[in-house]
Amino acid sequence: MVWKKTKKNLEYAESIIDTVREPLIALDQNLRVVSVSRSFYDVFKVMPEETLGQLIYDLGNKQWNIPKLRELLETILPQKTTFDDYEVEHDFATIGRRIMLLNTRQIQRVLGKERIILLAIEDITARREIENGLEKARKELAAIKISEDEAREYSESVINTIREPLIVLDQDLRVVSVSRSFYEVFKVNPEETVGQLIYDLGNKQWNIPKLRELLETILPKRTTFEDYEVEHDFAAIGRRIMLLNARQIKRVWGKDRIILLAIEDITERRETENGLEKAHEELTALAAELKRVARVKSEFLANMSHELRTPLNSIIGFSEVLYDETFGVLNEKQKKYVNNVLTSGKHLLLLINQILDMAKVESGKMNLVLSSFSIKGLLNDISMLVADIVGKKKLEMILEIAEDLPHIVADELKVKEIIYNLLSNAVKFTPEGGKIGMRASTRKADSKIEIKVWDTGVGLAPENMGKIFEGFFRVDTPYSRVTEGTGLGLPLSKKLVELHGGNLSVESEGLNKGTTVLFTLPIVSGKGVRDGKESVGCR
Amino acid sequence: MGKKALVVDDNANNLLLGKDLLEVAGFTVFEAENAADGIAIARREKPDIILMDVRLPDMRGTKAARILRQDKETRDIPIVFVTSSVMTEGLEEIKDITNAGFLGKPINTRTFVKEISQFIK
Numbered sequence: 001m002v003w004k005k006t007k008k009n010l011e012y013a014e015s016i017i018d019t020v021r022e023p024l025i026a027l028d029q030n031l032r033v034v035s036v037s038r039s040f041y042d043v044f045k046v047m048p049e050e051t052l053g054q055l056i057y058d059l060g061n062k063q064w065n066i067p068k069l070r071e072l073l074e075t076i077l078p079q080k081t082t083f084d085d086y087e088v089e090h091d092f093a094t095i096g097r098r099i100m101l102l103n104t105r106q107i108q109r110v111l112g113k114e115r116i117i118l119l120a121i122e123d124i125t126a127r128r129e130i131e132n133g134l135e136k137a138r139k140e141l142a143a144i145k146i147s148e149d150e151a152r153e154y155s156e157s158v159i160n161t162i163r164e165p166l167i168v169l170d171q172d173l174r175v176v177s178v179s180r181s182f183y184e185v186f187k188v189n190p191e192e193t194v195g196q197l198i199y200d201l202g203n204k205q206w207n208i209p210k211l212r213e214l215l216e217t218i219l220p221k222r223t224t225f226e227d228y229e230v231e232h233d234f235a236a237i238g239r240r241i242m243l244l245n246a247r248q249i250k251r252v253w254g255k256d257r258i259i260l261l262a263i264e265d266i267t268e269r270r271e272t273e274n275g276l277e278k279a280h281e282e283l284t285a286l287a288a289e290l291k292r293v294a295r296v297k298s299e300f301l302a303n304m305s306h307e308l309r310t311p312l313n314s315i316i317g318f319s320e321v322l323y324d325e326t327f328g329v330l331n332e333k334q335k336k337y338v339n340n341v342l343t344s345g346k347h348l349l350l351l352i353n354q355i356l357d358m359a360k361v362e363s364g365k366m367n368l369v370l371s372s373f374s375i376k377g378l379l380n381d382i383s384m385l386v387a388d389i390v391g392k393k394k395l396e397m398i399l400e401i402a403e404d405l406p407h408i409v410a411d412e413l414k415v416k417e418i419i420y421n422l423l424s425n426a427v428k429f430t431p432e433g434g435k436i437g438m439r440a441s442t443r444k445a446d447s448k449i450e451i452k453v454w455d456t457g458v459g460l461a462p463e464n465m466g467k468i469f470e471g472f473f474r475v476d477t478p479y480s481r482v483t484e485g486t487g488l489g490l491p492l493s494k495k496l497v498e499l500h501g502g503n504l505s506v507e508s509e510g511l512n513k514g515t516t517v518l519f520t521l522p523i524v525s526g527k528g529v530r531d532g533k534e535s536v537g538c539r
Numbered sequence: 540m541g542k543k544a545l546v547v548d549d550n551a552n553n554l555l556l557g558k559d560l561l562e563v564a565g566f567t568v569f570e571a572e573n574a575a576d577g578i579a580i581a582r583r584e585k586p587d588i589i590l591m592d593v594r595l596p597d598m599r600g601t602k603a604a605r606i607l608r609q610d611k612e613t614r615d616i617p618i619v620f621v622t623s624s625v626m627t628e629g630l631e632e633i634k635d636i637t638n639a640g641f642l643g644k645p646i647n648t649r650t651f652v653k654e655i656s657q658f659i660k
Binding site for chain 1: 550552556559560563594623624625643644645646648649
C-alpha cells in the first residue's frame with residue numbers, strides 16, 4: 001500500500017528497509033538486485049558494489065545459487081504474489097550453515113509497468129537452534145520424568161510385590177508408603193495408615209515398646225538393623241512374632257531421611273521350630289522311656305524266671321522222686337498221674353526257657369558261644385534222638401546228608417536246639433504212616449550250609465503262613481496234643497538261625513500237603529551276625 | 540561215716556527236697572531257712588558241702604558265702620549255689636567266689652547228688 005502513494009513515500013519506504021533488522025532485498029523482473037537493506041550486507045557479508053544490478057543467484061560469488069530459492073522465485077512466485085515462511089537451509093561459504101525463512105511479495109512498481117520482488121530474509125538459525133535445544137531439553141526432561149516415574153513405579157511395585165510387609169516412614173515416624181501385603185497381613189486400611197504416626201496405626205495397636213526402642217533408640221545410632229525380634233499381641237490378628245529389618249536411607253531429592261521397615265512374620269516358623277523342639281524332647285523322653293521299659297522288661301523276665309522256677313523245682317523234683325519210687329512203690333494209676341504232673345512241669349519249664357530265650361534274642365542279649373564242630377555229626381545225632389518217637393509213630397524218616405559237609409563254626413548247643421525243634425515239629429505234625437526227612441548240602445555260591453526239614457503232614461493254610469512266626473501260634477490237629485508244643489519253637493529257631501547270619505523260611509502247598517522248613521547257616525558264623533560283637537561271644 | 544551237708548533255702552519245699560535227696564544218698568543234712576542260721580550252723584558243724592540258695596530273706600547267698608570265706612574255719616568248705624537265678628546276672632554274681640559251684644533250679648533229682656558230690660574233695 002505504502003509503495004503506491006508518492007516518491008516521498010518511496011524514500012520513506014527505503015528508510016524502513018534500512019531500518020529493519022531483517023535483511024531485505026528487492027529484485028526486478030529478471031531477478032537482478034534493485035535494492036538491498038543495510039542489514040543484508042551485514043548479515044550476508046557482501047558489498048554493495050558486487051550486489052546491485054547482479055543476478056541474485058550470482059551474489060557473493062554464486063553463494064546464492066540455492067535450489068530452493070530458484071524454486072521459489074521461478075516456479076512458485078509467478079503463480080502466487082505473496083509467499084510467507086518459505087524455509088530454506090543453505091551452507092554459505094562466508095557465514096556457514098543458515099536456516100532462513102523467506103517472505104516474498106511481488107508488487108507492481110508505481111513508476112512503470114515492471115514488477116519488483118521484495119524478498120525478506122529472516123535468519124532463524126539461532127532461533128531454530130534454541131528451539132531445537134529447547135526441544136531436546138524438553139525431551140530430556142520428559143525422559144528424566146519418565147525415568148523418575150518409572151523408578152518410583154518400580155520401587156512401588158517392588159514394595160507391593162514382595163510378600164513381606166514393608167512400611168516406609170519419614171523422619172517423624174509417619175507412614176509415607178506401605179506395601180499391599182502390610183494391609184493384608186495387619187488388617188489395616190490405607191486411609192487410616194498413610195500419614196499416620198506408626199504407633200497410632202490400627203487403633204494404636206502398633207504402640208509396641210520394642211518397636212519404639214528400635215525406632216527411637218537403636219536406629220538413630222545405626223543406619224541398619226536386622227532380625228530385631230518383636231512379639232506383640234495384636235487386637236486384630238492375635239499374638240505374632242515378627243522379625244524387623246530396618247534401613248535408614250537419605251532421600252535423593254532432599255535432606256530428609258526415610259526409614260524402611262520390613263516385617264517378617266515368623267509366628268508360624270517359630271511354632272514349627274517349637275513344635276520340632278518339643279517333638280525332639282518328646283522323642284528323647286520316649287527313647288529314655290523305651291530304654292527304661294526295656295530294662296524293666298528285662299528285670300521283670302529275670303524275676304518271673306526266678307519266681308516260676310522256685311515252685312517248679314518242687315513240682316518237678318517231688319514228682320520225679322515219686323515217679324522213681326524212691327520212698328515206696330506206686331500203683332499203676334498213681335505212677336501214671338505223677339508222670340502227668342512231671343510232664344506238665346517239664347513243659348512249663350520248656351516254656352519259661354523259650355520265653356527267656358526269645359526275650360534275650362530280642363534285646364540283643366543272646367550270646368552265641370562259637371566253636372568248630374561237624375555239622376554232619378550233629379545232624380546224625382539229632383536224627384537218632386528223634387528216631388525213637390519216629391518209630392513209635394510209624395513214620396518213615398529219609399535222611400539225605402551230603403558226605404562232604406564241612407566243619408562249621410557256630411553255637412553248637414543252639415544249632416542242636418534248632419534241628420531238634422524242626423525235626424520234632426515234623427514228627428508232631430505228621431500223621432502215622434507219613435514221611436519226614438532232612439536234606440543237608442553245601443551251597444558253594446555263598447559258603448552256607450543249606451538244611452531242609454520236610455514232612456508229609458498237616459501243612460499250613462496260606463492264611464496262617466504269616467502267623468507261624470508270631471509266637472504261640474498252634475496248629476490244631478487231631479495228631480498234636482495240646483501239651484506237645486509251646487508255639488515258640490519255630491519263632492525261636494528262626495531267631496537263632498538269624499543270629500548266626502542265616503535265613504529260615506517255611507513253605508507249604510496248603511493244608512494236609514506237608515511242610516518244608518528251609519534254613520541256611522554260614523560255614524563260619526560270627527561275621528555279619530546280627531547285633532554285631534555284643535551278641536557274639538567266643539569261648 | 541556219712542558226710543555232712545548244709546542246705547540253706549528259704550523255701551521249705553525245696554529245702555525238704557534237697558534234704559530228702561541227700562539223706563537217701565547217705566548224707567547227714569542240716570537245714571537253714573536264712574543266711575544267718577546257715578552261717579551259724581556252718582561254723583558249728585563244719586559240713587563237707589553247703590548248698591546255698593541265692594535269694595535269702597536276710598542277705599544274698601553270695602554275701603553269706605563271702606562271710607564264710609573270711610573265716611578260716613569255714614574258708615574251704617565247698618559251696619554249691621542252687622538257684623532259680625539262672626540268667627547271666629546270677630552267674631556273674633558268684634564268679635569271684637572260690638571253691639564254689641552252680642546248679643540251676645529246677646534240679647534234676649536223678650543227677651543232683653552226683654553233681655554236688657563232684658565239689659567235695
